[in-house]
Amino acid sequence: MNTPQQITPDQHAPEPSEPLEPALELSGLRRDYVVRAPVPGSRRRRRQVVRAVDDISLSIRPGEAVGFVGANGAGKSTTIKMMTGILTPTGGSLRVLGREPVAERKQLAREIGVVFGQRSQLWWDLPLRDSYTILGAMHRLTDRQRDARLERLVDGLDLGAFLGRPVRQLSLGQRMRGEVAAALLHSPQLVVLDEPTIGLDMVSKEGLRRFLREDRAERGTTLFLTTHDMNDVERLCDRIVVVNSGTVAYDGPLDSFRAHLGAPRELVVDLAEPAAALSLPGSAETAAVEADGIRHRIRFSGAELTVPALLSAIGAQVEVRDLSLTEPAIEDLVREIYGRSGLA
């Protein structure tokens, strides 16, 4: 690829013995918000300190893909805002690509790509294409560099059909793909995505994931992503960090996380005829049989077993009339994590 990767000299040719400088290094990071809460029965407001991020330490190697998950209000966005230099930490320190984010915000913005799922970095009233012209100029890409990269993005994210439409007319799924293209236009070494799949339908989500995987495989970027969808983590990340109330509750490879949690997915099948226990492949197990043998709740791990494989095993034994699949909510996983480590 002919894309302008900005690689710092020491990362360009690392000494074999010399460990790489972490792409992201957070140590004892803290952030308090001061809120003025109304006092009941009084016109005064009481000053109250909310600790949104409480002593988070993380070290992320270049090229790693980390899923940063946790319930609403766990402190994920606050952490990302500090990583990108738009929010000053209350305590602790952090370095991103060797830089101090707040002090070097603008330089850092050339080296990272950021998507805030609930905000837009595109120019609302202009055709989508114009946003890339402006961003290309901002990132000092030559027209050739920009066009080559854009071609790849348009192709991979399937933007062709609506490049000429004003951003405000795009559907959420189209716009989000446009946002990701905007964040990746300058081929950043670090990609930070805050809930990039929020509100998207299954097809859009899958398209986005497929391209993010491809792009990372091609360019070896570091990925840091928050999400409410465990599938994002499963498909994109090799490491998962669970935050709860501003602290790290779990940090480790995705495989051990699965092992740690056992079988988090649940398939509910309604059968045409009642049946007793079904024989199931692998680690899948019947969690419950309801409605006199019509409804079976089967728990299994998404890592070891695909849904089609499980379904064909069931289909060989009985006739399935209806089915639904529930993904584990992040909240449930966090609760499990806490339960297992005896912290609940």
Add this chain to the structure above:
Amino acid sequence: MPTYWSIASASFRQYSTYRMATAAGVFTNTIFGFIRASILFAAITTAGGELSGYTIAQAATYVWLGQALLAPIEAFGTREVSQRVHQGEVAVDLLRPASFLGLYYAQKLGRSAFLLLGRGIPPLVIGALVTGLALPEDPLSYLLGAFSLLAAITLAFLADMMVNLAAFWLIETRGLTVVYTAVMNLLSGFLIPILWFPDWLLGIARATPFPSMIQTPIDTLSGRITPLEALPLLGVQAGWVLVLAVAAHLMLRLGVRSMEVQGG
């Protein structure tokens, strides 16, 4: 530079698509021009044909240039930046690898260029045809007038930006905008020429950057003052640009430091 150019031209193109708004703006600008002109004419006629150095023709020029500048200067203030601060969208602006003020200034210049052509020139032409205009004798007046206009747009941008940046500390900036635009419309010499002010008010106005936003470019462009008289006023404008640019920059720095970005 290409960044700011691409933003300015995009902003120009964007505003050029708002045809209805442009037509409506031209219409009201023209109507209000006629109302203002007839009030000033009555005052000048009552005063015996001249009032504090303004003849009928000069008053007409003053009114129509004022109407032409109204849109590009955005004398009624903007709210975009304060809203983006309140909604946390400012985070996106700060994550761009370019100067925050520079980006908004480029956008303002592109927008103002369109507003000047699309909404400023038509009332001026209509006014010229109906009431006539007093045009400068010295061609240098046009050149200096163009510089003065650019400085005025820059000053109006910076002052309006400071009002918007107050959103970093205030939950609501609407009141501030109302006060600012009222003071600005009066002290800039938009409503009546500052020479018609009582001495004490003239003194106050001259101690502020407001006359540099409207009175100075109008006087320069209309040839009511000679190029030689205009030069020191352009110097005053340049001085204010410097002061307000530094102030806006400091405000932004402090604001960003104290910022608590709202929302996810």
